[in-house]
Amino acid sequence: MNDSTKDSTLRIEHVSKRFGSGETKVVAVRDVSLDVAPGEVVLIMGPSGSGKSTLLSMLGALLKPTEGEIRLGDEVLSALSENRLPTVRLHQFGFIFQDFNLLSALTVLENVALVAELAGAKRSQAREKARAQLTELGLAERLDFLPEKLSGGEKQRVAIARALINDPALILADEPTANLDSSIGHEVTRLLRHIAREQNRSVIIVSHDARIKDIADRVLWLEDGQFKDMVSMATDPVCGMAVEKEKAVVAEWNGRTFYFCSRGCRNEFVEDPGRFTDGDDV
Amino acid sequence: MLRLAYRNLFQSKVRLAMSVGGVALALMLILALDAVMNGSEERLTAYIDNSGADVWVAQSGVRNLHMVSSWIPAEVTDEVRDVPGVESATPIMYLTAPVGTKNEQSLAYVIGLPKDAAMGKPWRVVEGKAVPEPGEAVIDSSVAERSGIRLGDKVKILGQKFEVSGLAEGTSTLTNSVAFISMKDFERVRGGGKVVSFVLVKVDPGRSPEAVAKRIEEDVGGVTAQSTQAFAEQERRLVNNMAGDLLAIMNLAGFTTGLAVVALTVYTATLARRTEYGVLKALGARNARLYGIVLAQALYSVVLGFAVGLAFTLVLSAAMPALDANLPMQVGVTSLLKVGGVSLVIAALSAVLPIRQIAGLDPAAVFRG
Numbered sequence: 001m002n003d004s005t006k007d008s009t010l011r012i013e014h015v016s017k018r019f020g021s022g023e024t025k026v027v028a029v030r031d032v033s034l035d036v037a038p039g040e041v042v043l044i045m046g047p048s049g050s051g052k053s054t055l056l057s058m059l060g061a062l063l064k065p066t067e068g069e070i071r072l073g074d075e076v077l078s079a080l081s082e083n084r085l086p087t088v089r090l091h092q093f094g095f096i097f098q099d100f101n102l103l104s105a106l107t108v109l110e111n112v113a114l115v116a117e118l119a120g121a122k123r124s125q126a127r128e129k130a131r132a133q134l135t136e137l138g139l140a141e142r143l144d145f146l147p148e149k150l151s152g153g154e155k156q157r158v159a160i161a162r163a164l165i166n167d168p169a170l171i172l173a174d175e176p177t178a179n180l181d182s183s184i185g186h187e188v189t190r191l192l193r194h195i196a197r198e199q200n201r202s203v204i205i206v207s208h209d210a211r212i213k214d215i216a217d218r219v220l221w222l223e224d225g226q227f228k229d230m231v232s233m234a235t236d237p238v239c240g241m242a243v244e245k246e247k248a249v250v251a252e253w254n255g256r257t258f259y260f261c262s263r264g265c266r267n268e269f270v271e272d273p274g275r276f277t278d279g280d281d282v
Numbered sequence: 283m284l285r286l287a288y289r290n291l292f293q294s295k296v297r298l299a300m301s302v303g304g305v306a307l308a309l310m311l312i313l314a315l316d317a318v319m320n321g322s323e324e325r326l327t328a329y330i331d332n333s334g335a336d337v338w339v340a341q342s343g344v345r346n347l348h349m350v351s352s353w354i355p356a357e358v359t360d361e362v363r364d365v366p367g368v369e370s371a372t373p374i375m376y377l378t379a380p381v382g383t384k385n386e387q388s389l390a391y392v393i394g395l396p397k398d399a400a401m402g403k404p405w406r407v408v409e410g411k412a413v414p415e416p417g418e419a420v421i422d423s424s425v426a427e428r429s430g431i432r433l434g435d436k437v438k439i440l441g442q443k444f445e446v447s448g449l450a451e452g453t454s455t456l457t458n459s460v461a462f463i464s465m466k467d468f469e470r471v472r473g474g475g476k477v478v479s480f481v482l483v484k485v486d487p488g489r490s491p492e493a494v495a496k497r498i499e500e501d502v503g504g505v506t507a508q509s510t511q512a513f514a515e516q517e518r519r520l521v522n523n524m525a526g527d528l529l530a531i532m533n534l535a536g537f538t539t540g541l542a543v544v545a546l547t548v549y550t551a552t553l554a555r556r557t558e559y560g561v562l563k564a565l566g567a568r569n570a571r572l573y574g575i576v577l578a579q580a581l582y583s584v585v586l587g588f589a590v591g592l593a594f595t596l597v598l599s600a601a602m603p604a605l606d607a608n609l610p611m612q613v614g615v616t617s618l619l620k621v622g623g624v625s626l627v628i629a630a631l632s633a634v635l636p637i638r639q640i641a642g643l644d645p646a647a648v649f650r651g
Contacts, residue, residue, distance in 0.1 A: 053646075053649040054646075056649050057646035057649050060564070060649075062564055062645050062646040062648075062649070063646045086563075086566040086567065086568050087566065088566075089564065089565065089566040090565065090566025090567075091566075093566075095564060095565060095648070097561070097648060097649075101557065101558070101561040101648065103286065103558050103561070103562075104293070104555075104558070105286065105289035105290045105292075105293045106285075106286060106289055110285065110286075110289075114283075114286065115565055115566075117283075118562075118565065118566055118567050118571070119566070162565075174648075174649050206649075
């Protein structure tokens with residue numbers, strides 16, 4: 001991962017977005033604030049028309065807020081000129097889309113290499129990086145395939161490879177499981193979680209898919225352009241389930257708070273906490 | 283990015299074939315017309331170029347052959363011979379008149395030749411003699427073939443019947459041919475005293491035709507003298523001026539057709555990939571790069587169309603003599619450069635609309651489905 005952005009925290013402060021004016025004015029996002037730390041997975045849910053896409057566009061430097069500030073580390077993205085935004089998107093953000101949005105005329109390898117080339121890599125270098133990235137995601141046998149020859153899960157993995165190719169600090173995923181069956185969807189969400197945990201990248205997911213809650217550190221509910229009820233998630237150290245902190249069974253040990261899905265898990269933990277405190281962050 | 287442009291274009295084979303075919307036909311229209319003009323131009327001045335003369339002396343103010351008459355006193359020939367730098371001089375008579383054969387009449391430059399003509403006679407005779415005797419005529423072989431005329435047959439020139447005594451080659455153009463009769467017959471038919479039309483001059487070795495022409499004008503009154511090169515150039519310019527409007531219209535038609543075809547192809551190709559361009563924008567591709575893809579697609583279409591159009595034209599040029607000897611085609615470098623330039627303009631213009639489309643794309647639309 002890029003050293004300069006390794007510890008980048010995405011911070012949005014009192015961000016609003018209005019479209020139109022006068023009687024036709026629409027406030028898509030109103031006074032939203034949020035911090036996303038490196039390695040964190042944030043899930044944003046909400047009904048259609050709640051402002052999720054607008055918020056995601058602003059987070060991804062595709063749209064400027066009407067008010068408020070968006071920062072990535074020390075850089076104020078909302079203050080950058082339009083001319084600088086493409087470079088920021090190319091180097092700091094990885095995008096994953098609901099419809100995969102691969103370029104149909106290019107092969108799997110070319111789809112990924114192209115984005116590296118856009119960021120300034122030489123062709124051979126870009127292809128080498130793309131080959132390594134795709135191989136890591138289990139697509140070594142599909143490098144020369146056109147997207148139309150791939151399954152949905154494979155397409156989404158290519159899209160993830162493309163999102164990662166320029167070593168971004170943040171991954172923005174728009175309904176990444178919407179066009180996948182449940183087992184493939186689960187595989188993709190696990191992959192996103194792995195990317196966050198192992199590569200220390202922030203992952204922001206907008207989705208209607210409640211199963212993604214399992215891998216999210218936080219779940220935010222956006223309605224009428226505002227976060228209504230912020231739900232923090234934690235992982236049960238015993239069974240590994242994602243649990244909402246506010247509804248979880250709690251235990252304190254060694255100065256830390258642990259969250260459990262049930263009393264059974266808590267009791268098992270309390271009997272021998274040392275067994276469960278190595279490994280995954282709780 | 284060039285790879286993407288190439289792949290985008292070649293992914294839809296039908297659209298590509300239609301585009302390349304359309305451009306090829308449009309450019310072929312321009313190329314073929316130019317080739318016909320080039321070929322005709324060369325034939326047009328064939329008589330002048332092959333006359334063997336270095337200088338043409340004509341009635342004052344006459345600077346070419348086509349659609350003019352030139353009459354100068356016969357004694358001018360001797361005056362010209364006396365000018366320093368003149369090696370020899372041959373007078374000829376000239377009129378534009380129809381040659382009547384068995385079943386048709388065709389327009390011809392009728393040339394009256396003296397018996398001992400050293401210049402101005404047919405330069406490639408395929409059958410019979412080069413210089414006709416009184417009562418004889420030498421006509422173009424393709425005219426003869428078309429009319430079924432053979433040596434010994436009769437043709438009608440300037441209202442008189444002549445026996446065909448020779449068949450010449452390379453003496454026909456798109457609009458007319460060259461027919462030769464004797465000076466004696468020409469004088470008899472025309473009447474009106476001792477005159478000639480032109481005096482063809484051979485200059486002394488090492489002398490400049492231009493300098494000798496100037497000297498002739500100074501020493502002999504009432505004449506215009508030009509080097510053969512200048513005389514031929516005047517002839518070409520006149521005919522080009524006459525055909526200029528037609529040429530411009532046909533070129534415009536070719537240009538417009540080519541532009542429409544490429545513009546439509548590139549526009550539909552861009553429109554079909556609107557979402558993909560939006561995705562590229564969202565990922566961080568700058569507009570200039572995307573414009574480059576569109577331009578490259580237009581350029582690929584046009585270059586392919588140009589190549590196919592040129593190949594068609596060359597095939598047509600090669601096949602033309604077998605179809606009609608009077609329509610010579612010659613693809614010239616100037617013509618290739620012109621059509622190449624036109625192709626580039628077509629490519630650039632056809633990319634304008636798709637580029638506007640891309641410029642207006644909102645990258646945030648990728649999240650709106």
